[in-house]
Amino acid sequence: xxxxxxxxxxxxxxxxxxxxxxxxxxxxxxxxxxxxxxxxxxxxxxxxxxxxxxxxxxxxxxxxxxxxxxxxxxxxxxxxxxxxxxxxxxxxxxxxxxxxxxxxxxxxxxxxxxxxxxxxxxxxxxxxxxxxxxxxxxxxxxxxxxxxxxxxxxxxxxxxxxxxxxxxxxxxxxxxxxxxxxxxxxxxxxxxxxxxxxxxxxxxxxxxxxxxxxxxxxxxxxxxxxxxxxxxxxxxxxxxxxxxxxxxxxxxxxxxxxxxxxxxxxxxxxxxxxxxxxxxxxxxxxxxxxxxxxxxxxxxxxxxxxxxxxxxxxxxxxxxxxxxxxxxxxxxxxxxxxxxxxxxxxxxxxxxxxxxxxxxxxxxxxxxxxxxxxxxxxxxxxxxxxxxxxxxxxxxxxxxxxxxxxxxxxxxxxxxxxxxxxxxxxxxxxxxxxxxxxxxxxxxxxxxxx
Numbered sequence: 001x002x003x004x005x006x007x008x009x010x011x012x013x014x015x016x017x018x019x020x021x022x023x024x025x026x027x028x029x030x031x032x033x034x035x036x037x038x039x040x041x042x043x044x045x046x047x048x049x050x051x052x053x054x055x056x057x058x059x060x061x062x063x064x065x066x067x068x069x070x071x072x073x074x075x076x077x078x079x080x081x082x083x084x085x086x087x088x089x090x091x092x093x094x095x096x097x098x099x100x101x102x103x104x105x106x107x108x109x110x111x112x113x114x115x116x117x118x119x120x121x122x123x124x125x126x127x128x129x130x131x132x133x134x135x136x137x138x139x140x141x142x143x144x145x146x147x148x149x150x151x152x153x154x155x156x157x158x159x160x161x162x163x164x165x166x167x168x169x170x171x172x173x174x175x176x177x178x179x180x181x182x183x184x185x186x187x188x189x190x191x192x193x194x195x196x197x198x199x200x201x202x203x204x205x206x207x208x209x210x211x212x213x214x215x216x217x218x219x220x221x222x223x224x225x226x227x228x229x230x231x232x233x234x235x236x237x238x239x240x241x242x243x244x245x246x247x248x249x250x251x252x253x254x255x256x257x258x259x260x261x262x263x264x265x266x267x268x269x270x271x272x273x274x275x276x277x278x279x280x281x282x283x284x285x286x287x288x289x290x291x292x293x294x295x296x297x298x299x300x301x302x303x304x305x306x307x308x309x310x311x312x313x314x315x316x317x318x319x320x321x322x323x324x325x326x327x328x329x330x331x332x333x334x335x336x337x338x339x340x341x342x343x344x345x346x347x348x349x350x351x352x353x354x355x356x357x358x359x360x361x362x363x364x365x366x367x368x369x370x371x372x373x374x375x376x377x378x379x380x381x382x383x384x385x386x387x388x389x390x391x392x393x394x395x396x397x398x399x400x401x402x403x404x405x406x407x408x409x410x411x412x413x414x415x416x417x418x419x420x421x422x423x424x425x426x427x428x429x430x431x432x433x434x435x436x437x438x439x440x441x442x443x444x445x446x447x448x449x450x
Contacts, residue, residue: 003115003174004093005040008081009033009101010053010072015227021055023101024062025231028238029262029280031062032225035104041066042108043097043115049088050101051081077194078171079187086181095119096180098173098197102225105237106172110221114174117214124179125204126212128172132219137226138168139198141213149211152198169198170222183207238263254293268304286320300330303338316348343378350390351382354397367409368393377403377421384409396431416448 013022023033033050040048052059053072060069070088072081082098089096095118099106110128118126129141139152140162152169153162175183183203187195204211216222220237223230242263243256250269253259259273262280268287273279277292285291286304294310302308302318309325316334324330324342333350336342340353343361351365354372359365363376367384369392370376380401382393386409393407396415401407406424413419414431423440432446 001094001119002046002092003044003095003097004046004089004177005044005048005097005099005111006082006085006089007033007036007040007048007050007067007099007101008078009036009059010051010056010075010081011102012054012075013102013226016231017228021058022225024055024058025225027104027225027231027235028242028260029264032104032231032234033059033063033101036099036101036106037063037067039106039108039111040097040099043111046093049085051084053081075194077190077192078197079184079195079199082180082197083184083195086184089177090181093177096175096177098171098175100171100224103170103172103222104225105221105223105234107221110216111172114172114214117212118174118176121212123204123209123212124176124183124207125201125209126174126214127201128170128216128222129213130168130170130216130219130222131166132168132222133166134219135163135166135168136222136224138170138222138224140165141167141169143167148205149201149213150205151202154196154198168222170216170224171197173197173200175200179204179207295325337372360403365393367391368395368407370395371397371399371415373397374399374401376401377405379404380407381405382407382409416446418446 009023016022024031048067049070050067051070051072053075070085072084114128137155139154140158142151142153144150183200186203187199190196201211223234225231225234242261243259246267247253251267252272255275258275260278264282265279266284270287271285271289274292276294278296281299283297283300285302288304289306291308295308296312298314300313300316303320305321306318307323311325311328313330315332316330318336319338321339322336327345328342329347331349334348335352337355339356341358345362346359347364349366351368353370356372357370357374359376360378362378363380366382367390368382374395383406384390391409393409394412398416399413400418402419402421404422405419408426411425412428414429416432417429418434420436423436424438425440429435432448433442434444434446435442
């Protein structure tokens with residue numbers, strides 16, 4: 001039986017007080033709408049349909065061709081929104097699953113249970129319900145004396161007796177498609193001038209059907225996001241889910257409450273995350289690493305057995321057995337090969353440090369290619385910018401750079417060479433030579449063994 005998911009995403013979300021459409025506000029690093037799309041794609045092979053309205057072009061730009069789009073030109077309620085999909089879906093699907101884009105915590109397993117239950121009963125409407133002391137503005141499910149659903153009362157129209165009902169309607173339905181299209185034409189106009197999808201429940205009852213309900217055991221799945229307070233609440237729930245999954249996969253977290261991991265991150269087993277770590281983007285961390293405390297890592301690849309302490313790492317590569325920090329800053333293009341040590345208060349940008357090289361504290365390395373087993377003394381600076389362009393520094397293998405050396409690029413330091421403390425190097429230094437002074441000059445050749 002073919003099932004197509006319709007995601008309602010046309011609302012303006014005025015309570016967010018934002019120029020960004022509500023459904024594009026990020027939740028653990030990606031728009032909340034993306035969670036609904038991913039759940040729909042995992043559920044069915046049918047491409048989901050997203051009903052757009054306010055900020056529709058921004059939604060199209062974000063999702064691209066992952067979904068089909070239907071425009072609701074006027075926001076006239078959820079019933080009207082779903083009705084706009086009829087020209088796209090009529091006769092092409094058997095069931096229609098309807099979810100709201102501002103409910104990103106719904107699990108695929110929950111939606112699967114709903115769809116399967118819909119296939120196994122004769123009702124044209126199967127819906128999720130939740131028992132919760134916090135109504136979150138949801139409508140109340142009204143049942144008759146036999147316990148059968150007879151309608152949904154919106155919170156604003158509910159009597160005091162109905163407001164005491166704790167069985168709520170989170171607005172997630174699975175409809176039999178052939179019945180739905182005619183039912184939508186019978187939805188009455190509300191006093192607010194909108195067509196509510198909830199009225200379809202009473203239409204099904206009037207047609208002589210029993211509305212089938214599936215209870216949700218975890219009420220956090222039904223958190224709807226209408227304000228930034230709700231967004232923070234949903235973020236906490238998603239953070240707990242993600243952290244729990246990683247701990248079950250063999251990652252240690254000293255304090256999960258202060259550990260923030262976005263959904264695109266991957267972490268190897270036996271890695272330890274200390275408090276106040278933020279791992280985001282397409283970050284990959286190997287096994288047996290120690291990260292933190294107070295560390296931010298974004299879009300970075302980190303190998304095995306690495307240690308990063310109280311540092312900021314963005315769009316960098318750290319191979320196996322690298323340690324950095326505390327207070328290191330690895331910027332875009334930084335590449336630390338196996339066994340590199342980077343001291344505290346250092347910065348690296350668009351540079352490669354070869355295997356086993358050591359970079360002292362209070363140093364800046366930019367636009368440089370550094371060989372293996374190089375020692376970079378404290379306070380070393382690559383002067384890579386001449387006011388017009390960035391210039392390259394090349395340092396060969398087994399070089400010793402003395403503390404407070406200024407390397408004025410473009411410049412090359414040959415294999416096995418040394419610079420004295422405080423040298424200002426403006427010219428290339430030949431291999432196995434010692435350069436000292438301001439400006440630096442070669443004062444002697446060094447002994448070396450091939």
